[in-house]
Amino acid sequence: MASEALGWWGIPLAILAGTLRGSAPFLFVSLGECLTEKSGKINLGLEGTLLMGAMSAYAVSYLTGSPWLGVIVAGIAGMFLGVIHGWLSQQPRVNDVAVGIAMIIFGSGLAFFLGKPFIQPSAPQLPVISLGAWSQMPQVQSALQISPLFLAGVAIAPLMQWFFRSSRWGLLVRAVGDSPDAARAMGISIFKVRMASIVAGSFLAGIGGASLSLFYPGSWSERISSGQGLMAVALVIFARWSPVQCLYASLLFGGAQAIGPALQSVGIDAYYYLFNASPYILTLIIMIVTCSPKRTLTGAPGALGQAQE
Amino acid sequence: MRNPTFQVTRRQMVRGLLATGAFGLTVKLSACGNAPTASGGDTLTAGFIYVGPKDDYGYNQAHAEGRASLDGMDGVKTSEEASVPETNAVQETIRSMIDLDGATAIFATSFGYFDPHVLALAQDFPEVQFFHCGGLYQEGVHPENVGSYFGYIDEAQYVAGVVAAHASSSKRLGFIAAKPIPQVLRNVNSFTLGARSIDPSVTTQVIFTGDWADPVREAEAANSMADQGVDVLTCHVDSPKVVIETAERRGIFASGYHANQAELAPQGYLTGAEWDWSNVYNNYITMMQEGKTLMNGGIPHLVRGGFKDGFLKLSPYGPGVSASAQEAAEAAKAQLISGELVIYKGEIKDNQGKVAIAGGKELGQTAVELEQMNWLAEGVMGSVG
Numbered sequence: 080m081a082s083e084a085l086g087w088w089g090i091p092l093a094i095l096a097g098t099l100r101g102s103a104p105f106l107f108v109s110l111g112e113c114l115t116e117k118s119g120k121i122n123l124g125l126e127g128t129l130l131m132g133a134m135s136a137y138a139v140s141y142l143t144g145s146p147w148l149g150v151i152v153a154g155i156a157g158m159f160l161g162v163i164h165g166w167l168s169q170q171p172r173v174n175d176v177a178v179g180i181a182m183i184i185f186g187s188g189l190a191f192f193l194g195k196p197f198i199q200p201s202a203p204q205l206p207v208i209s210l211g212a213w214s215q216m217p218q219v220q221s222a223l224q225i226s227p228l229f230l231a232g233v234a235i236a237p238l239m240q241w242f243f244r245s246s247r248w249g250l251l252v253r254a255v256g257d258s259p260d261a262a263r264a265m266g267i268s269i270f271k272v273r274m275a276s277i278v279a280g281s282f283l284a285g286i287g288g289a290s291l292s293l294f295y296p297g298s299w300s301e302r303i304s305s306g307q308g309l310m311a312v313a314l315v316i317f318a319r320w321s322p323v324q325c326l327y328a329s330l331l332f333g334g335a336q337a338i339g340p341a342l343q344s345v346g347i348d349a350y351y352y353l354f355n356a357s358p359y360i361l362t363l364i365i366m367i368v369t370c371s372p373k374r375t376l377t378g379a380p381g382a383l384g385q386a387q388e
Numbered sequence: 389m390r391n392p393t394f395q396v397t398r399r400q401m402v403r404g405l406l407a408t409g410a411f412g413l414t415v416k417l418s419a420c421g422n423a424p425t426a427s428g429g430d431t432l433t434a435g436f437i438y439v440g441p442k443d444d445y446g447y448n449q450a451h452a453e454g455r456a457s458l459d460g461m462d463g464v465k466t467s468e469e470a471s472v473p474e475t476n477a478v479q480e481t482i483r484s485m486i487d488l489d490g491a492t493a494i495f496a497t498s499f500g501y502f503d504p505h506v507l508a509l510a511q512d513f514p515e516v517q518f519f520h521c522g523g524l525y526q527e528g529v530h531p532e533n534v535g536s537y538f539g540y541i542d543e544a545q546y547v548a549g550v551v552a553a554h555a556s557s558s559k560r561l562g563f564i565a566a567k568p569i570p571q572v573l574r575n576v577n578s579f580t581l582g583a584r585s586i587d588p589s590v591t592t593q594v595i596f597t598g599d600w601a602d603p604v605r606e607a608e609a610a611n612s613m614a615d616q617g618v619d620v621l622t623c624h625v626d627s628p629k630v631v632i633e634t635a636e637r638r639g640i641f642a643s644g645y646h647a648n649q650a651e652l653a654p655q656g657y658l659t660g661a662e663w664d665w666s667n668v669y670n671n672y673i674t675m676m677q678e679g680k681t682l683m684n685g686g687i688p689h690l691v692r693g694g695f696k697d698g699f700l701k702l703s704p705y706g707p708g709v710s711a712s713a714q715e716a717a718e719a720a721k722a723q724l725i726s727g728e729l730v731i732y733k734g735e736i737k738d739n740q741g742k743v744a745i746a747g748g749k750e751l752g753q754t755a756v757e758l759e760q761m762n763w764l765a766e767g768v769m770g771s772v773g
Contacts, residue, residue, distance in 0.1 A: 086616075093612045100611075101604060181407070191471075199443035201633070201652060218615040221638060296607035296630045297637075300444065301471075303603050337608050343595040344612035348771040355598045355605065 089218070090341050096222030097337025098330050099229065100295045104129060104304070105329035106232040107287030108311035109318065110239060111157075111280035113325050116315060117243065118276035119256035119382035123179025124164050125284040126308030127186020128157045132288020134194035137299035140292075141202035149202070150228070150289040157285020158278050160186050165277035169270055175384070183309075197299050205293045226294040228286065232326075235283070239322035252276055256380035284308070310358065317365045319378035335361050432492060432676055434458070435485035436468040437478060439498035440601075446627035446646045447663075451497045451521070453647065454665025464673055467491060474500030482509050486516055493676060495669070497521045502536075510534045517682050519672065525689050535682045537668055537691040539699030540753045542578035543724050544661030545622075546731050547702060548643045549582025550720050551658050552620040553590050554713030555641050556583075561592040562618035564609045566600045566625045568772040570761045575624050575645075575661075577765040578731050584767050586716060593618055594770035600626045610634035620658065632657070641708055648703045659717070660703035667698035694753055696725045738763040739770075 108125050115122045122128075132153035140149035164182050168175035208230070211223030243249040254262040255272045262269060291307075292299045314332060318324035339355035342348075353360075442452035448470065458464050467489045472478050478501050485491040492515070496506050499522040510518045510531040523538035552561050561583055565572045580592040593616065595609040607630050610621055614635070622643040623631040629652060635642035636653035644650070644660025672687070680686020693699040702721070705714055723729035732755070735747035744763050751757055764770055 089612065089615045093608075093615060096611060096615075097608055101608070195441060198441045199445065199449075217639075221611070221614070291604075296603040296634070298603060298630050298633060300601065300603055300627060300629070301441070302601040305599075305602055305604060307604075336604060337612070340595055340597070340605060340609035340612045343770065344593060344609070344616045344618075346593075346769055348594075348596075348769075349773070351596055352598055 087345060089345055092218060092222055093337050093341030093344070094334045097341070098334035099222065099225055100333070101336050102329045102333025103226055103229040103232055103290040103294065104287040104307050105311045105314060105332045106229070106236070106326060107290065108284045108308050109314045109325040109329055110232065110235055110322055111283035111287070112312050112315045113280075113318070113320055113322055114239065114252070114283070115277050115280035116320060116383055117256045117380055118252050118273045119259065119380050119385070120165075120168055120273050120277060121175050121179060121312075121384060122161075122164055122168075122182070122277055122280060123176060123309070123312055124160065124182025124186055125281070125312055126304065126306070127183040127190070128160045128281050128284040129288040129291070129304050129308035129311075130187045130190040131156045131160055132285030133292040133303050134190040134197065134288070134299055135285075136289035137202045137292040138194065138197045140204075141197060141200050144203055146203050146205045146293050149293055150205070150286060153285040153289035154282040155285070157281040157283070157288070160285075161278040161281025162274070164281070165274040168277075169273060191301050194299055194301070198301075202293065202299070204297050205289075207294075226290060228290045228294060231286075232329075236322045236326040243322070253380070256382055259382050287311075310362065313362055313366075317369050319369075320380065321378065331361065332358050431463055431465050432673065433465045433467065433490050434493040434495060434673065435482070435489060435491035436466060436495045437472050437481055437485075437497060437501065438468070438470045439474060439500070440471055440626060442468070442470040444627040445629045445632075445649050445652065446625075448497070448626075449647045450663040451495075451665055454663070454669045455495075457666030458669055458673060461670070461673060463677060465489075472498075474498055474505070476505070478505045479509055482506075486513055491516070493517045493519065493672070495519045495521070499524075506534060507531065514683075517676070517687075523690065523692060527689065532689075533682050535687060535689045535691065537672075539663060539668075539692065539697075540694035541661050541663065541700055542574045542731065543694040543753070544700045544702055545575045545579040545645075546582035546724070547717050547720050548622060548659055548661050549579040549584075550586055550717045551705070551709055551713050552579070552622070552641070552643055553583035553586035554710060554716065555658055555708050556590065556620045558617045558619045559587065559590045560616070560618045561590060562610075562613035562621040563592050563594045563768075564606055564613075564621065564623040564625060564631050565594055565596050567598065568596055568762075570759055572624045573761045573764060573772065574758060576768060576770075577761070577763075579622060580765050580767050581731060581736070582720065585720070588767075590767065592768045594764065594768055596770070597625065603630045606630045607634045611638065614638040614640055622661075644703050650703055650706060653706075655706075656708060657703070657706040658709055659705050662701045662703055664698055664701040668693075692754070694724065695721055696727075732758060737766040739766050739768050741766075 135156040136149035136153035139152040140146040168178040207224040209224050211220035255269050259269050291303050314328045318328045335358040338357050342354050343351055436455045438448040440448040442448050458466055469481050472481050482494055502520045502524050506518050506520050510533050518534045520536045523536050525536040563576050576594050583590040597605045610631050620641040621635045628645050632642045632649045632652045636656050641656045641658050642653050643658045650657045675687050730750045732751040734745040734749040736745040738744040
């Protein structure tokens with residue numbers, strides 16, 4: 080028998096590989112949501128945006144043969160949904176959470192409707208960057224096949240951190256999110272800043288969808304996201320609205336997805352429902368650890384979730 | 389300008405109504421199907437209902453292909469609707485197929501349609517015949533215009549196991565399963581027994597994903613097994629597309645399920661356990677055209693079968709299947725058809741070492757014990773609990 084079987088080493092390797100493969104959608108959606116929430120609005124509809132992005136990327140890649148064009152169209156489709164959310168949620172006395180839930184239903188319904196003809200065909204996938212050539216082991220080589228979108232996401236996180244901390248536009252976004260009155264007194268259009276933040280955030284979420292359908296798992300179906308968009312929105316809260324922490328949290332969630340299957344593949348097959356639920360359990364634990372009734376969350380934008388007059 | 393009291397103005401009311409209407413429209417749009425016009429004269433109209441998309445390389449595609457095989461028949465019209473959930477929505481679909489399309493036979497292909505939906509409508513429309521895929525009909529309990537049909541697809545999984553054992557060099561096979569329910573376990577066990585009939589050292593690693601459709605976890609399971617040296621993968625999930633594609637990317641063999649997935653894995657596709665509903669549907673329609681019905685006893689209420697009755701087929705062998713493997717597979721298939729080969733023939737141990745089927749005992753395909761299977765055979769790595 081060849082030296083193929085990895086045994087117990089398979090678990091950390093699978094988690095590492097799962098992290099590199101599966102965290103890009105979390106990363107893009109959470110960065111998009113981070114930007115949106117920094118401006119003081121919540122966009123729960125990113126689950127719908129993710130599905131719309133996945134569908135349009137797959138469809139365009141299939142129809143034109145160019146996966147990169149698919150990625151761009153996914154972003155544009157996300158922006159389209161973002162404009163709707165940005166406009167609706169800023170109407171007087173409109174609750175952005177309620178609009179977000181409507182946008183989940185709208186985005187996913189639209190994606191399912193338009194995506195019907197693309198369930199069967201196989202679309203060209205994004206190229207992979209192989210970083211595992213140094214290893215003789217096919218498992219390691221396969222684990223280190225990295226999506227260019229993932230690398231882009233990893234680069235965007237510190238850039239966005241810098242954007243918030245050191246750039247004038249970042250300051251505007253933070254001002255609008257923390258103290259809209261002060262921002263208005265400065266002569267800034269709150270509507271425009273929030274609209275821009277929501278649209279840019281939705282663009283990123285759409286790209287996250289492209290990563291689902293064009294890299295991993297690499298197929299379009301109605302169950303492709305399985306709630307990843309919503310988890311990524313929750314993830315922003317315990318990443319404390321910090322883009323770099325969004326990156327760490329996304330890596331953690333991508334890895335957690337791989338735990339259940341990896342354990343079963345080496346023969347630990349008890350409690351697999353529990354292990355499969357690990358991303359959700361992780362969410363709960365982190366929420367419990369980080370939340371306290373005595374203080375508000377540090378880092379939360381001041382005007383987040385407040386009704387608009 | 390905050391207004392502390394909660395009042396609904398007329399404008400808000402209109403907005404709310406518009407929003408509700410738009411929501412309803414979206415829901416309708418996302419579940420739209422095609423509905424050919426009503427038939428007249430001697431044309432028989434049959435309605436087909438699927439729970440998911442009809443081109444998903446899976447269960448629903450197998451049924452839709454069976455439906456499409458009726459297109460050439462004289463005197464038959466069909467209407468179909470895909471992605472109908474197992475809720476009251478299916479009752480609405482059936483109603484409109486009967487009232488608008490004039491359907492006199494309904495084929496409800498998903499397990500959860502039966503109770504209460506098909507049963508309720510069977511009472512409202514006693515002249516319409518309802519055929520449900522899943523084999524749940526009970527004599528005397530259910531209305532007489534209801535019938536059910538199902539196939540013993542584990543026969544095809546047994547033959548796929550024979551092929552997999554020939555192709556595997558690591559002697560480790562992988563099975564990605566949705567849930568540990570009897571039908572799934574029966575497929576896992578038959579696949580393994582087929583493989584071990586060729587080489588008793590072969591083992592099958594099973595991973596339960598916990599859901600009928602969870603593409604990310606299916607891909608993760610396929611990758612983990614490839615890392616562990618598994619070199620043939622098969623599955624029992626709603627749509628095998630992701631599993632087959634991932635296996636191909638990892639350069640290992642794959643064996644299909646439900647429908648033919650050969651296009652997804654031109655290199656590694658071995659064969660696949662497929663439903664062949666075209667035969668079943670053609671038989672039903674022929675019987676109906678001869679004037680037989682469920683009500684007059686011409687059509688049996690419970691129709692089941694395996695290879696012999698034309699309920700199953702194997703995907704054409706892929707490039708990785710050797711001549712000797714093909715020979716062994718065809719021999720196993722022929723023995724299953726002739727009845728010489730009984731898959732569950734004692735003594736079979738489970739993977740805990742206990743005797744599951746005593747020596748000398750033969751469980752034919754109709755045996756009730758097989759429909760309640762809650763064990764994994766020797767050679768399967770995994771557990772049902």
